[in-house]
Amino acid sequence: MTTFSKRLKEARKAKGVSQERLGIDAGIEPASASARMNQYEKRVHQPGESIVKQIAAVLNLPMPYFYCENNEEAHLLQCFHLLKGKGRRDVIDLVERLVLGG
Numbered sequence: 001m002t003t004f005s006k007r008l009k010e011a012r013k014a015k016g017v018s019q020e021r022l023g024i025d026a027g028i029e030p031a032s033a034s035a036r037m038n039q040y041e042k043r044v045h046q047p048g049e050s051i052v053k054q055i056a057a058v059l060n061l062p063m064p065y066f067y068c069e070n071n072e073e074a075h076l077l078q079c080f081h082l083l084k085g086k087g088r089r090d091v092i093d094l095v096e097r098l099v100l101g102g
Contacts, residue, residue: 002043004052007066007074009041011059026054 012022019041023033028051039045047055056063062081068074080091 002046003069004046004066005041005043007068008037008055011061011065012037012041015059022055022058025058026051 012019015022017025018034019037020030020034023037024030026033028036036045036047040047052063052066056066060081062077065074065077065081068077080088083091
């Protein structure tokens with residue numbers, strides 16, 4: 001299982017949506033939505049960038065989340081994605097202070 005297929009399956013299950021529903025909501029033709037999502041999760045096929053963008057939007061995740069091999073980094077991407085404005089700036093400031101030892 002590739003990082004992408006693993007993250008896709010985990011994210012879909014965490015949202016509680018079926019392969020079919022996710023595929024349809026991501027703009028895949030209803031007749032093939034379930035089969036295509038299954039193929040992505042089983043690593044039979046790799047989706048193109050535009051489909052990954054649509055899947056990420058439906059699951060409210062950033063695209064890099066699906067390719068991040070480290071679980072902690074993936075979780076940080078997921079959390080950061082949910083922040084807006086000042087929250088994002090605060091996280092960046094905190095990380096910079098931690099990195100610089102201040």
